[in-house]
Amino acid sequence: MAEPELVDVVVVGLGVGGEEVAGRLAEAGLTVVGIERDLVGGECPYWGCIPSKMMIRAANALAEAHRVNELAGSAEVRPDWAPVARRIREEATDTWDDKVAVDRFTGKGGRFVRGTGRLDGRNRVRVGEQVFEARYGVVLGTGTRPSVPPIDGLADNPYWTNHQAIEVEELPESLLVLGGGAIGLELAQVFARFGVRVTVVEAADRVLALEEPEASEIAATALRADGVEIHTGVKAERVEHDGASFTVHGGGRTFGGEKLLVATGRRAHLEELGLETVQVDAKQRYLPVDERMHVTEGIWAVGDLTGEGAFTHIAMYQAGIVVADLLDHMRRTKGGPDPSGTASVMGGAAGAVSAVGGAMSTGSTVAPGSVPVADYRALPRVTFTDPEVGAVGLTERQARDRGINVQIGYTDLTSSTRGWIHKAGNAGFIKLVVDADQGVLIGATSVGPAGGEVLSALVVAVHAAVPLSQLRHMIYAYPTFHRAIEDALRNLR
Ligand SMILES: Cc1cc2nc3c(=O)[nH]c(=O)nc-3n(C[C@H](O)[C@H](O)[C@H](O)COP(=O)(O)OP(=O)(O)OC[C@H]3O[C@@H](n4cnc5c(N)ncnc54)[C@H](O)[C@@H]3O)c2cc1C
Numbered sequence: 442m443a444e445p446e447l448v449d450v451v452v453v454g455l456g457v458g459g460e461e462v463a464g465r466l467a468e469a470g471l472t473v474v475g476i477e478r479d480l481v482g483g484e485c486p487y488w489g490c491i492p493s494k495m496m497i498r499a500a501n502a503l504a505e506a507h508r509v510n511e512l513a514g515s516a517e518v519r520p521d522w523a524p525v526a527r528r529i530r531e532e533a534t535d536t537w538d539d540k541v542a543v544d545r546f547t548g549k550g551g552r553f554v555r556g557t558g559r560l561d562g563r564n565r566v567r568v569g570e571q572v573f574e575a576r577y578g579v580v581l582g583t584g585t586r587p588s589v590p591p592i593d594g595l596a597d598n599p600y601w602t603n604h605q606a607i608e609v610e611e612l613p614e615s616l617l618v619l620g621g622g623a624i625g626l627e628l629a630q631v632f633a634r635f636g637v638r639v640t641v642v643e644a645a646d647r648v649l650a651l652e653e654p655e656a657s658e659i660a661a662t663a664l665r666a667d668g669v670e671i672h673t674g675v676k677a678e679r680v681e682h683d684g685a686s687f688t689v690h691g692g693g694r695t696f697g698g699e700k701l702l703v704a705t706g707r708r709a710h711l712e713e714l715g716l717e718t719v720q721v722d723a724k725q726r727y728l729p730v731d732e733r734m735h736v737t738e739g740i741w742a743v744g745d746l747t748g749e750g751a752f753t754h755i756a757m758y759q760a761g762i763v764v765a766d767l768l769d770h771m772r773r774t775k776g777g778p779d780p781s782g783t784a785s786v787m788g789g790a791a792g793a794v795s796a797v798g799g800a801m802s803t804g805s806t807v808a809p810g811s812v813p814v815a816d817y818r819a820l821p822r823v824t825f826t827d828p829e830v831g832a833v834g835l836t837e838r839q840a841r842d843r844g845i846n847v848q849i850g851y852t853d854l855t856s857s858t859r860g861w862i863h864k865a866g867n868a869g870f871i872k873l874v875v876d877a878d879q880g881v882l883i884g885a886t887s888v889g890p891a892g893g894e895v896l897s898a899l900v901v902a903v904h905a906a907v908p909l910s911q912l913r914h915m916i917y918a919y920p921t922f923h924r925a926i927e928d929a930l931r932n933l934r
Pocket of ligand 1: 457478
């Protein structure tokens with residue numbers, strides 16, 4: 442057996458979270474080994490956020506062009522997928538090549554190892570024949586993969602996951618989408634706008650089932666207007682593929698499509714990580730962490746794997762905490778004041794440029810011994826359909842289930858000045874969930890042409906527990922979409 446090689450930190454999985462942790466620790470002067478079995482950067486830049494948002498940008502341009510007829514004369518639109526596929530291949534993913542990302546990491550002083558990492562006892566990680574022993578810690582950032590439901594006939598057939606949907610060069614004539622969550626709906630709308638006949642089959646009684654029912658309704662209406670067939674409350678029971686197309690059986694009905702996209706959620710694969718060698722239960726759905734991302738002594742986890750929300754901004758947020766905590770742990774292990782100077786580096790060196798853009802730096806200045814802890818109260822989430830569905834904090838149902846004395850404020854965007862001016866494509870609303878006893882917002886949903894952007898004001902309000910009295914007496918620019926927040930506040934009851 443190979444002698445273990447002693448390093449400061451080992452990071453397993455260099456997706457959004459792992460790459461950020463590994464890069465920042467390397468920049469801080471630690472010896473960091475980063476292990477990635479596929480592409481450095483992970484799901485977001487190659488098969489997730491970035492290419493899907495490029496697709497959405499293109500599909501929305503088509504939709505806007507159609508709106509010319511209602512607002513500004515006439516426009517003839519001939520969709521063409523080729524420039525979208527080219528942009529994803531050339532601009533987003535370098536044809537799914539991570540050389541730039543690997544160089545970025547090694548340029549910061551990190552040591553890159555391509556392979557599958559697995560815990561091999563406390564502080565140890567094995568990659569093939571190599572074994573690394575971490576002086577200060579091991580960070581797991583191995584993410585999730587699509588969760589494929591155990592539907593009869595599905596596993597044996599060439600279904601799509603988000604990977605094939607993002608890599609597609611020639612669009613199919615028709616597409617069946619299993620799952621009406623954020624990923625399913627975003628991709629369904631894109632393909633429909635490019636002329637694909639799309640059918641969404643969702644087991645829950647509404648699409649976007651985790652969001653407010655009003656958001657589900659408006660999203661379903663928008664997709665139907667784009668020609669998407671939506672069937673809710675249908676549990677797929679059997680899948681058939683005849684070599685040319687798929688048939689899904691469920692609820693006594695059948696649904697057909699040339700391709701089948703499975704978008705029924707994501708799953709962490711804990712069983713692959715060697716967790717039993719450090720006495721951690723690998724049979725859980727996600728890897729539980731404490732508020733500083735500790736799994737167990739000497740092991741941290743970051744990103745989708747932790748089950749705190751499958752978003753790039755969560756992975757980046759948690760990465761900031763892991764970096765601070767690991768440096769603090771190192772300082773305490775070594776004793777005395779911060780030996781690497783990293784407590785002060787934290788503020789400045791935080792600007793690590795990640796695979797998905799420098800704007801995502803999550804740095805915070807950390808005094809030795811004072812490490813920020815995770816707080817998910819104001820976790821924002823955006824479904825980038827048109828209209829966009831942005832949400833933060835608790836939904837009305839979640840708040841009522843917690844026994845909170847709830848007040849709701851609602852306003853329709855179409856009746857706001859900006860919504861009325863906007864006209865074509867102006868569907869949307871603002872819904873506020875208020876803790877009436879505390880006099881603060883605890884949740885909000887913002888749907889509209891800029892629903893995700895309008896959300897930012899509501900995130901600040903929930904995060905900082907801004908008193909309602911203050912929200913009511915601030916000035917909202919006229920005529921913006923976000924001015925509708927003021928209307929919703931007026932309607933609180
Ligand atoms: C279609 C789609 C659209 C999305 N859109 C958005 C969006 O708009 N906004 C948003 O915030 N989020 C979005 N997401 C979610 C976002 O992509 C994830 O939250 C993010 O990628 C999570 O980062 P991560 O570091 O936890 O994991 P990942 O990005 O999944 O990276 C984990 C990495 O670990 C590697 N790995 C796994 N096991 C091992 C091992 N044993 N050894 C070595 N390497 C290993 C994997 O190869 C992978 O590269 C989207 C996701 C999808 C699928």
